[in-house]
Amino acid sequence: MSKIVLQTPISDADIESLSVGDIIYLDGHLVTARDDVHHRLLKQERALPVDLAGKAIFHAGPIMKKIQEKPGRYEVVSIGPTTSMRMEAYEKEFIRRTGLKLIVGKGGMGPQTTEGCRIYKAIHAVFPGGCAVLAATCVEDVESVEWLDLGMPEAMWILRVKEFGPLIVSIDTKGNNLFEKNRRAFEAQKDVVLEEICRHVDYFG
Amino acid sequence: MDRTQARNTFIDLIARFTDYSSKHLPDDVRTKLKELGDREDSQMAKIIYTAMFDDIKMADALNRPVCQDTGVIQYFVRVGTKFPLIDEIEDGLREAVKKATEIAPLRPNAVEVFDEKNTGNNVGTRIPWIDWEIMPNRDDVEIYCYMAGGGCSLPGTAKVLMPLEGYEGVVKFVFDQITSYGINACPPLLVGIGIAGSVEVAAKLSKKALLRPLGSHNSNPRGAELEARIEQGLNDLHIGPGGLSGRSSVMGVHIEQAARHPATIAVGLSTGCWAHRRALIRIDASMGYEVISHRGAKI
Numbered sequence: 001m002s003k004i005v006l007q008t009p010i011s012d013a014d015i016e017s018l019s020v021g022d023i024i025y026l027d028g029h030l031v032t033a034r035d036d037v038h039h040r041l042l043k044q045e046r047a048l049p050v051d052l053a054g055k056a057i058f059h060a061g062p063i064m065k066k067i068q069e070k071p072g073r074y075e076v077v078s079i080g081p082t083t084s085m086r087m088e089a090y091e092k093e094f095i096r097r098t099g100l101k102l103i104v105g106k107g108g109m110g111p112q113t114t115e116g117c118r119i120y121k122a123i124h125a126v127f128p129g130g131c132a133v134l135a136a137t138c139v140e141d142v143e144s145v146e147w148l149d150l151g152m153p154e155a156m157w158i159l160r161v162k163e164f165g166p167l168i169v170s171i172d173t174k175g176n177n178l179f180e181k182n183r184r185a186f187e188a189q190k191d192v193v194l195e196e197i198c199r200h201v202d203y204f205g
Numbered sequence: 206m207d208r209t210q211a212r213n214t215f216i217d218l219i220a221r222f223t224d225y226s227s228k229h230l231p232d233d234v235r236t237k238l239k240e241l242g243d244r245e246d247s248q249m250a251k252i253i254y255t256a257m258f259d260d261i262k263m264a265d266a267l268n269r270p271v272c273q274d275t276g277v278i279q280y281f282v283r284v285g286t287k288f289p290l291i292d293e294i295e296d297g298l299r300e301a302v303k304k305a306t307e308i309a310p311l312r313p314n315a316v317e318v319f320d321e322k323n324t325g326n327n328v329g330t331r332i333p334w335i336d337w338e339i340m341p342n343r344d345d346v347e348i349y350c351y352m353a354g355g356g357c358s359l360p361g362t363a364k365v366l367m368p369l370e371g372y373e374g375v376v377k378f379v380f381d382q383i384t385s386y387g388i389n390a391c392p393p394l395l396v397g398i399g400i401a402g403s404v405e406v407a408a409k410l411s412k413k414a415l416l417r418p419l420g421s422h423n424s425n426p427r428g429a430e431l432e433a434r435i436e437q438g439l440n441d442l443h444i445g446p447g448g449l450s451g452r453s454s455v456m457g458v459h460i461e462q463a464a465r466h467p468a469t470i471a472v473g474l475s476t477g478c479w480a481h482r483r484a485l486i487r488i489d490a491s492m493g494y495e496v497i498s499h500r501g502a503k504i
Contacts, residue, residue: 023252063273063312077310078264078273083356083389106356107389107448128256129356129391129447130480132273133263151323152313166252168449179388182450186384186442193438194380200434201372203427 005163009054010101012121018169020178024125025165026056026102029143029158033057034082036154037147038090041097049146050156052098059084059105061153063132064142074142076159080132081106084124092116108170108179118175125167138164206492212293214492219301219348221504222496223278224309226350226484227270230261231498233419234481237456241393242446250451257446257479272480275311276352278302278333281416285343289490294346295335302326302333314355336409344490347497349416352482357394360386363408363473375400375472376435382474383439388448391478395419396439396458399473402466407473414459415477416485418498423460432458446479456481 006014008028018024031050040046062079084105087094091103091113101122103113106129117123127135139159146156170178206214230238238261242254264271280298284291305311306327315329316322327333340347360382366374379398387394399410422429436458445451456479465471477483485498496502 021249061273061312063270063275063310065310078270078312080273082274083359085389086359106391126447126449128253128260130272130478131256131260133267133269133271134256134260136269137263151316151325153323166256168249168252179448182444182448183384183388185450186388186444189442190380190384193441194377197376197434197438198373201376201431203372 006102008056010056011054015101015121015123016173018123018172019174020169020172020176020181022169023165024167024169025163026104026161026167027163028056028161030056030058030104030161030164031159032060032062032155032157034059034061034154035086036150037156038087038094040147042090042093048098050158052100054099054101056102056104057100058159059087059103062157064152064157074145076136076139076142078132079135079139080130081127081135083107084109084126088113095120095122104167108177108183111177111180114171114175114177114180117171117173121173123169123173124171125169127165127167135164138162211290211492212297215290215293215297215488216300216304218488218492218494218504219298220304220308222484222486223301223305223350224311225496225499225502225504226482227275227309227311227352228264228268229499229502230271230480231483232500234456235261237419238393238479241453241456244453245446245451247451249449250445253446253449270309270311271482272354272478273312274354274356275309275314276354276482277314278327279336279351279353280333281336281338281349281351281413283338283340283347285340285345287342287344287490288346289344298333298335299328302328345487347485347487350484350486351416354478357390357476357478360390360476361408361474363399363404363411363471365404365469365471368468368470370470372431372470375470378472379435379474380438383444383454383476384442387476388444390476391480392444392448393446393453393456393479395456395477395481396435397475397477398435398458398460399462400460400465401463401471401473402469404471404473406463407471408475409473410461410463411473411475414461415475415481416483417459419457421459423462425462428460428462432460
């Protein structure tokens with residue numbers, strides 16, 4: 001199987017054929033956007049300083065280091081994904097407003113994001129959680145930073161990446177949600193397991 | 206060594222120790238991850254474990270934090286009452302965090318409540334968090350550094366149950382949280398459970414349970430058996446690395462307890478992610494040290 005590499009700007013056609021569980025990589029622009037960026041756009045109604053149409057966002061708060069000899073420029077030290085579920089309440093509207101096509105994060109997202117991905121044609125994919133140095137080595141350049149007043153983790157870092165991955169598609173454009181499917185399986189098994197454990201834990205005299 | 210010199214040595218040592226613990230997982234965690242990774246047979250689980258091991262290697266080679274979320278720093282201090290620098294520890298730890306944030310570098314994670322400003326240096330109101338235990342008649346100190354990341358702090362919860370909910374209630378409480386919040390918290394997890402009479406004791410014990418080395422057991426035979434049963438049960442859910450399904454779900458389950466009130470069973474839950482950055486150093490009265498969690502570590 002050949003390696004699937006998405007290139008920004010991403011079109012609807014690029015992602016419509018993808019399904020949950022597919023493994024992909026990204027070339028091009030990836031912009032960090034997490035809690036505070038979502039809050040500023042959707043709660044405080046402030047215009048985003050970066051056009052995200054056709055681009056990819058990364059639920060991530062990196063460790064960045066100033067480059068001494070180039071004032072205002074940064075290099076990435078570590079940049080892994082953060083828990084995507086925190087953005088669940090806002091993501092559908094965020095997709096609609098921005099026209100973004102790929103959300104990279106960690107863990108699953110819920111039914112609202114799944115619906116947003118289906119209606120506005122976008123996907124959510126996970127980068128292996130905690131693998132922050134691995135991710136940093138896929139970043140070619142930190143082009144710029146916006147909203148740095150939010151602090152290093154919450155600012156918008158505009159990155160150029162090369163074969164950024166592996167990214168596991170967790171929500172596709174067809175309404176499928178890999179983590180939701182997994183969660184249902186875990187839940188079903190949970191009842192069986194609990195019943196067995198609970199037969200052994202009556203410690204009362 | 207005069208007092209100022211000793212203080213500076215202490216700050217420098219803890220800064221380097223904190224820096225080191227962001228970049229290297231403890232021996233027991235590395236061994237456990239290898240064991241769990243070797244047992245996986247699905248392509249998805251193998252890809253995730255490969256990424257994890259690559260990351261651990263690169264962090265070491267490039268001298269960078271294993272995970273970008275270097276957490277809000279917590280120190281669990283067991284101090285001998287005769288430790289000569291006992292008066293300097295609290296302030297020294299705060300200074301060490303500032304220094305570690307610069308030299309590592311660590312991600313600035315301390316956000317002042319109400320002001321909603323990131324302090325930029327990982328020091329803030331009551332942060333680094335310091336937990337104290339006294340060791341009578343000793344002149345050394347043992348300090349755990351724990352990096353409480355956001356992802357693995359998110360599943361944290363505690364509740365006071367009614368006794369007739371029984372230990373069944375405790376077990377159900379744990380499973381409900383792991384199958385919802387836990388799957389997003391970078392499994393394989395270390396699960397810490399506290400059982401006590403009130404909520405803050407249970408919560409604190411659940412975090413202390415995460416400090417125990419993997420493979421250690423609860424001091425009570427029933428407690429040890431319950432740890433094993435919950436561990437087996439969680440693994441039978443096949444949550445897998447990253448929550449993407451696989452053979453195992455957890456690195457371990459640790460329970461710590463305090464005697465409860467007859468009318469309450471409080472349960473607390475804390476989780477540690479696979480990148481469980483827990484380090485332990487022992488410093489003696491003359492500032493000699495040993496990093497217990499990472500054998501042979503040069504810091």
